Amino acid sequence: DAGVTQTPRHEVAEKGQTIILKCEPVSGHNDLFWYRQTKIQGLELLSYFRSKSLMEDGGAFKDRFKAEMLNSSFSTLKIQPTEPKDSAVYLCASSLWGEAGQLYFGEGSKLTVL
């Protein structure tokens, strides 16, 4: 079975650029999450979709971060414009309703903003 696929694995951007990260969840999963991970803040929830509907839009992350779920098997996270403090690993995870919160994470997209 294919797990969660994230692309690109690494991205280097200049301050002010727009970047788009992509995620393909596990086939058949209903829930999709975007998290940001840094050593200082840990794992922070950015967005949460249930059956393609946006359930959580990340509060403090709303301004420059926009996640979309174009269909049940593809999601994007756009950061516009990027800032150096956005440097982090962005993790996508999916889960199946009824599996009690067992998230399957992708390998992550490591973003460096110069």
Next chain:
Amino acid sequence: QQKVQQSPESLIVPEGGMASLNCTSSDRNVDYFWWYRQHSGKSPKMLMSIFSNGEKEEGRFTVHLNKASLHTSLHIRDSQPSDSALYLCAAASSGSWQLIFGSGTQLTVMP
């Protein structure tokens, strides 16, 4: 302020020893807890979940939950070097699988 607090931030135990990790939620709506493990350079993977008061054991791993204090703990007996990883606690409210994670405990098991 983090809604899920973990302690200690880092922990070193000798091989064969017992590792004890703690996690508390400040959100009174929380009902469910999970423990995830993340090896260096890898993505987190679920280790155990606990939803009811009491204790749950799986092999060398035991989790405890006290719902009144919103505190859970993970205990690893006979720790192995392969257990060295970042251990993340997650919590969610009733009716939601929106997991909020703590900052983690970095466990190092010394051979």
